[in-house]
Amino acid sequence: MSLEKRFTEHFSKIKGYEEAIALLYWDLRTGAPKKGVELRSETIGTLSAEVFSLSTSDEFGELLSSLEAETANLDPFICRSVEEARKEYNLSKKVPPEEYKKFVVLKSKAESVWETAKENSDFPLFLPYLEDLVSATKKMVDYWGEKNGSVYNTLLDQYEPGMTTEILDSVFGKLRERIVPLVQKIAASPNKPETAFLYEHFPKQAQRDFSREMLAQLGYDFNAGRLDETVHPFMISINRQDIRVTTKYDESDFRTAVFGTIHEGGHAMYEQNLGNALAGLPIETGASMGMHESQSLFCENFIGRSEYFWQENFDLLKQYAPDQFKNVQLLDYVRAINESKPSLIRIEADELSYALHIMVRYELEKGLFNGELQVSDLPQLWNDKYEEYLGIRPTNDAEGVLQDVHWAGASFGYFPSYALGYMYAAQFKQAMLKDVPNYDELLVKRNIQPVRDWLTTNIHHYGAFKKPMDILKDVTGEGLNPDYLANYLEEKYTKIYQLKE
Amino acid sequence: MSLEKRFTEHFSKIKGYEEAIALLYWDLRTGAPKKGVELRSETIGTLSAEVFSLSTSDEFGELLSSLEAETANLDPFICRSVEEARKEYNLSKKVPPEEYKKFVVLKSKAESVWETAKENSDFPLFLPYLEDLVSATKKMVDYWGEKNGSVYNTLLDQYEPGMTTEILDSVFGKLRERIVPLVQKIAASPNKPETAFLYEHFPKQAQRDFSREMLAQLGYDFNAGRLDETVHPFMISINRQDIRVTTKYDESDFRTAVFGTIHEGGHAMYEQNLGNALAGLPIETGASMGMHESQSLFCENFIGRSEYFWQENFDLLKQYAPDQFKNVQLLDYVRAINESKPSLIRIEADELSYALHIMVRYELEKGLFNGELQVSDLPQLWNDKYEEYLGIRPTNDAEGVLQDVHWAGASFGYFPSYALGYMYAAQFKQAMLKDVPNYDELLVKRNIQPVRDWLTTNIHHYGAFKKPMDILKDVTGEGLNPDYLANYLEEKYTKIYQLKE
Known part of the structure; x- marks a missing residue:
C-alpha cells in the first residue's frame, strides 16, 4: 500500500x-436520558482514548516521518495534512503520559470547583486551582517548546496559527480607541430604540419554524443536517454530510433563537461547503477557531442584523407572531434588534461592546503568563477594567471574573479568537463588496446565494488547507486590520442612535 | 490484574x-439526514469490525481458556459469561475469514435483490440468491459443527438455546389442532365486532401523548430512556441506563402506535430491570429472542388487550380523542381491538392467527435444511399452507413467500422464536396467577407494579444468566406447553365472538 493510501486509511x-464521539456528545446535549449520562461519559472516554492512541502510535509516527521524507512528491492536500498531523502528534507525544493525565484530572476537577465557586461567587475557592492551572499550562509549554518568543504566544498559536501578542496589542489598542468613545456616545444619546415589544411571548413552535426559515435562506442543507434544541446552542459536524445545528428558545426573547440559529447556521455553512478534495483528511475542518467565528458572525451581524435583510423578512416574521409586531415599523424593529448596552456578561454582549469583553480577558491572560500579575490580583483588575472600558462595574465575582468556564479548562489563549472573528468578518465584508457590489440589494431580495458562493470560493472551500493569516491576505490583500470593524460599527451605530458625527 | 478483572475490562x-454502534443505528432510524447515511454506514462498519476483532483476538481466546481452566473458582456470573463469550468466539473463529466475508457480502447483495423481487413480485429473481443462502448457511454449520443432531437444530439453537424440531413439531402440532378450528369458527360467527370507529382520524400528537401514558403505566422509566418515531418500531439498549423505544403513528389507525408502544415497552421493561450483578457482562441481555418476545407479548396482549386494562383506560383514551369514541361502549371497544381476521401478512396478524404464520415458515425452513424440498418449491407450498391453515391464499409472491426480509439475511431458524414468545407468555401468565391472584383487579386499578415485579424477580433479573428453558422450568414447573396459549385463546375468542362451546 502506498504511503499516501496508508495515511488516508488511517x-x-x-x-x-x-x-x-460527535454523535454521542450531540445526543447527550439534545435529549439523552439523564440516568444514562454516567455510562455515556465513560463510553466517550473509551472512544476518545482510542482516537488518542491512533493519533500517537509509534507506527503512525513512523508513517509521518516517511511521508515527510517525500513531501516534494506528495499531493498538496496530503502534504498539508501531514503537517497538521505532525503538529498534533508532537503536542501529544512530547508530554509524558503521566503528566498529561495529571493535567486532564486537574482540569476536570477545576471545572467542578469553578461551578461551585461561580454559584457562590467565591473566588478564593477557585484561586488555588487557577494557580495550578496556570503553572501546569506553563509546564506543558515547556514540553512542547515555546513558539513565537513567549509562553502566551505559544498558546495563542494553538487556537489561531500565527497570532501573537504583538499583533493583538496593536489591533486591540486601535479598536479600543474607537469603540470606547462610541460606547460613551451611545450611553449619552437621547435617541434610544424602543425595545419593549422584543420581550413579548413568542411561542416556541413558531420560533422553531421561523428559525428553520432563516437557515433555509442561508442555504443550509437540511438533507445534510438538522436543527435541534439545547441549553447552549452549537454547531457540530457528525460527518461531512451531516452538519447539525442546535438553538435555544426563550419565549420571552425570540432573538435568542433567531440570531443564535443564524450564528450557528454560519458555522454550518462553513462545514457544509468544505471542498471535496479535503474529504477524510485532517484538514477537512475550519482554518482556525477565529476563522470559524468570522463565518458565524458574518451571518449573524452582516446578514442577520442588517436593515436590508429585514426589509422583506420582517413581514415573514410577522406571520409567525402577528400580534407581537403588528404596531411595529420596520425601522423601529431594526433599531431594536441592534440595541447596544454595556453589560457585565460576555455571552449577552452586543456586537459593539463584545470586543471589549475579550480585551479584558486577553490583557489578564497575557499578564498571568508574562508574570506581570498574580492570580490573586484578578478580581480587582477585572472589575477595574470593566469600569474603564465599558463604564460598568461588577458587584460580585460571579458576574465578574468567574463568569466563564474557559480558564477552568485551561483554555488560555482561546478568548482572542472571538474578537478576531469580528475583525475578519468586517474585513471580508469590505473585500466582498468589490465582487458583489449589489450586496445590500441581494439581502433585500433574500438571495444570499451569491454571498455564500463568494465565502465558499474564498474561504470555506479551503478548510484548513490554508492558514488563517494566508486566507486573510489572499482575500483582502492585507493583514489583520481593525479599521474595517471600527468603520462598520461607527457607521452603523451612528445611524441607529442618530449620533452627531 | 486478575483474570476476572481482565475479562470485565475487556x-x-x-x-x-x-x-x-447502537446510537449510530438509532440516530439513523430516528432522523439522521439522508445525505449522511453513506458515511454513517461506513462508520458503523468500522466500529463493528473493531468489536469483531476484540471478540476474536487470539489474546482474548487465551484469556477465555485460562478462565475455563478455573471455572470452579469463578464468580458464577463470570462463569456463565465465559460460556457465552466462548460460544460467540467459536462461532466467529471457526469460519475462515474469507468464507465469512463472502457470506456477509452474499447476504447484503441478497437483501437488495430481495427488495426488488418483492417490489415486482418476482420470485425467480430472488431464487438463485436464496439457493446460495441456504447452501452457504449449511457450509457455516459445517464449520461450526452440528448441534442437536441436525443442521436446522443447530440454527434453532442459535436463537433459542435448547430448541429443536422435535419440540417444535410437537408443540406446533398441538397448537395448530386447536387454533385452526377456532379460526374457522370465528370466520363463521355472525357476531363480528363493529370496527369502523377504529379508523377515524386520531392526530399524531395526541397518539404520542397517550402512548407515553401507556409506557408510564407499564413502569417505563423515562429518565432511563425515551420514545421516538420510526417507520418500524423497535426497542434498543443504548446503555444499561438508556433503553429507548420507538413507535409508529398511523393517523387512521391509532392501534399501530398504542399497541406497538406497549409491545416495545415490554421489551424495554425486560432491559430496564436486568439485575445489577450482570452489569457490563455479556449476559447483561435477554435470555433469548423468544424470551424477549414473551415479555413484549405479555405486555401487548395479556395486559394491553385485556378488558380489565381498558376499564379505566378507555376513559383516558377518550380524553385524547373525545369525538372518535364518544358513542362507543367499553365492551364494543374491547371487542374491536381484539378483532381476529386471517391475513396474508405476518406483521399485520392478530394474536390468534400469528402462530399459524410462523408455522408455515417453520415447516418450509425445516424442509429446506433437511433436504426434503427445493427452493423452487417454496411459492407453491407457501400458498398451499396459507390456504390450509388460514383459509386464504396469496394471489402473488409479494404478499406470499417474498413478504419477509429474514431469509434474505440468512436468518434461518429465527421465525419460531416469535411463536415461542406467545407460548412462554401464556405459560408465565398462568404461573403468575398463583402469586398474583388479583391480577385482573390490578389491571383495572392500573397498578401494574406487582405484575412487573413478578416478571422482574422471575425473569428480567436473570438476563442471560439462565437459559430460556431453565427459566421456563423454574418459573412454571414444566417444559414448553402449548396448552396454556391454546386455552387462553379459546376462552378469549369464544367470549369476543360469542362462539358456541
Whole structure:
C-alpha cells in the first residue's frame, strides 16, 4: 500500500471514531436520558482514548516521518495534512503520559470547583486551582517548546496559527480607541430604540419554524443536517454530510433563537461547503477557531442584523407572531434588534461592546503568563477594567471574573479568537463588496446565494488547507486590520442612535 | 490484574463500542439526514469490525481458556459469561475469514435483490440468491459443527438455546389442532365486532401523548430512556441506563402506535430491570429472542388487550380523542381491538392467527435444511399452507413467500422464536396467577407494579444468566406447553365472538 493510501486509511478510521464521539456528545446535549449520562461519559472516554492512541502510535509516527521524507512528491492536500498531523502528534507525544493525565484530572476537577465557586461567587475557592492551572499550562509549554518568543504566544498559536501578542496589542489598542468613545456616545444619546415589544411571548413552535426559515435562506442543507434544541446552542459536524445545528428558545426573547440559529447556521455553512478534495483528511475542518467565528458572525451581524435583510423578512416574521409586531415599523424593529448596552456578561454582549469583553480577558491572560500579575490580583483588575472600558462595574465575582468556564479548562489563549472573528468578518465584508457590489440589494431580495458562493470560493472551500493569516491576505490583500470593524460599527451605530458625527 | 478483572475490562470496552454502534443505528432510524447515511454506514462498519476483532483476538481466546481452566473458582456470573463469550468466539473463529466475508457480502447483495423481487413480485429473481443462502448457511454449520443432531437444530439453537424440531413439531402440532378450528369458527360467527370507529382520524400528537401514558403505566422509566418515531418500531439498549423505544403513528389507525408502544415497552421493561450483578457482562441481555418476545407479548396482549386494562383506560383514551369514541361502549371497544381476521401478512396478524404464520415458515425452513424440498418449491407450498391453515391464499409472491426480509439475511431458524414468545407468555401468565391472584383487579386499578415485579424477580433479573428453558422450568414447573396459549385463546375468542362451546 502506498504511503499516501496508508495515511488516508488511517484518517478514515479516525474520522469514523470521531463521528461516533460527535454523535454521542450531540445526543447527550439534545435529549439523552439523564440516568444514562454516567455510562455515556465513560463510553466517550473509551472512544476518545482510542482516537488518542491512533493519533500517537509509534507506527503512525513512523508513517509521518516517511511521508515527510517525500513531501516534494506528495499531493498538496496530503502534504498539508501531514503537517497538521505532525503538529498534533508532537503536542501529544512530547508530554509524558503521566503528566498529561495529571493535567486532564486537574482540569476536570477545576471545572467542578469553578461551578461551585461561580454559584457562590467565591473566588478564593477557585484561586488555588487557577494557580495550578496556570503553572501546569506553563509546564506543558515547556514540553512542547515555546513558539513565537513567549509562553502566551505559544498558546495563542494553538487556537489561531500565527497570532501573537504583538499583533493583538496593536489591533486591540486601535479598536479600543474607537469603540470606547462610541460606547460613551451611545450611553449619552437621547435617541434610544424602543425595545419593549422584543420581550413579548413568542411561542416556541413558531420560533422553531421561523428559525428553520432563516437557515433555509442561508442555504443550509437540511438533507445534510438538522436543527435541534439545547441549553447552549452549537454547531457540530457528525460527518461531512451531516452538519447539525442546535438553538435555544426563550419565549420571552425570540432573538435568542433567531440570531443564535443564524450564528450557528454560519458555522454550518462553513462545514457544509468544505471542498471535496479535503474529504477524510485532517484538514477537512475550519482554518482556525477565529476563522470559524468570522463565518458565524458574518451571518449573524452582516446578514442577520442588517436593515436590508429585514426589509422583506420582517413581514415573514410577522406571520409567525402577528400580534407581537403588528404596531411595529420596520425601522423601529431594526433599531431594536441592534440595541447596544454595556453589560457585565460576555455571552449577552452586543456586537459593539463584545470586543471589549475579550480585551479584558486577553490583557489578564497575557499578564498571568508574562508574570506581570498574580492570580490573586484578578478580581480587582477585572472589575477595574470593566469600569474603564465599558463604564460598568461588577458587584460580585460571579458576574465578574468567574463568569466563564474557559480558564477552568485551561483554555488560555482561546478568548482572542472571538474578537478576531469580528475583525475578519468586517474585513471580508469590505473585500466582498468589490465582487458583489449589489450586496445590500441581494439581502433585500433574500438571495444570499451569491454571498455564500463568494465565502465558499474564498474561504470555506479551503478548510484548513490554508492558514488563517494566508486566507486573510489572499482575500483582502492585507493583514489583520481593525479599521474595517471600527468603520462598520461607527457607521452603523451612528445611524441607529442618530449620533452627531 | 486478575483474570476476572481482565475479562470485565475487556467487556467494558466492548460495551462502549456497542453503545456507540447502537446510537449510530438509532440516530439513523430516528432522523439522521439522508445525505449522511453513506458515511454513517461506513462508520458503523468500522466500529463493528473493531468489536469483531476484540471478540476474536487470539489474546482474548487465551484469556477465555485460562478462565475455563478455573471455572470452579469463578464468580458464577463470570462463569456463565465465559460460556457465552466462548460460544460467540467459536462461532466467529471457526469460519475462515474469507468464507465469512463472502457470506456477509452474499447476504447484503441478497437483501437488495430481495427488495426488488418483492417490489415486482418476482420470485425467480430472488431464487438463485436464496439457493446460495441456504447452501452457504449449511457450509457455516459445517464449520461450526452440528448441534442437536441436525443442521436446522443447530440454527434453532442459535436463537433459542435448547430448541429443536422435535419440540417444535410437537408443540406446533398441538397448537395448530386447536387454533385452526377456532379460526374457522370465528370466520363463521355472525357476531363480528363493529370496527369502523377504529379508523377515524386520531392526530399524531395526541397518539404520542397517550402512548407515553401507556409506557408510564407499564413502569417505563423515562429518565432511563425515551420514545421516538420510526417507520418500524423497535426497542434498543443504548446503555444499561438508556433503553429507548420507538413507535409508529398511523393517523387512521391509532392501534399501530398504542399497541406497538406497549409491545416495545415490554421489551424495554425486560432491559430496564436486568439485575445489577450482570452489569457490563455479556449476559447483561435477554435470555433469548423468544424470551424477549414473551415479555413484549405479555405486555401487548395479556395486559394491553385485556378488558380489565381498558376499564379505566378507555376513559383516558377518550380524553385524547373525545369525538372518535364518544358513542362507543367499553365492551364494543374491547371487542374491536381484539378483532381476529386471517391475513396474508405476518406483521399485520392478530394474536390468534400469528402462530399459524410462523408455522408455515417453520415447516418450509425445516424442509429446506433437511433436504426434503427445493427452493423452487417454496411459492407453491407457501400458498398451499396459507390456504390450509388460514383459509386464504396469496394471489402473488409479494404478499406470499417474498413478504419477509429474514431469509434474505440468512436468518434461518429465527421465525419460531416469535411463536415461542406467545407460548412462554401464556405459560408465565398462568404461573403468575398463583402469586398474583388479583391480577385482573390490578389491571383495572392500573397498578401494574406487582405484575412487573413478578416478571422482574422471575425473569428480567436473570438476563442471560439462565437459559430460556431453565427459566421456563423454574418459573412454571414444566417444559414448553402449548396448552396454556391454546386455552387462553379459546376462552378469549369464544367470549369476543360469542362462539358456541
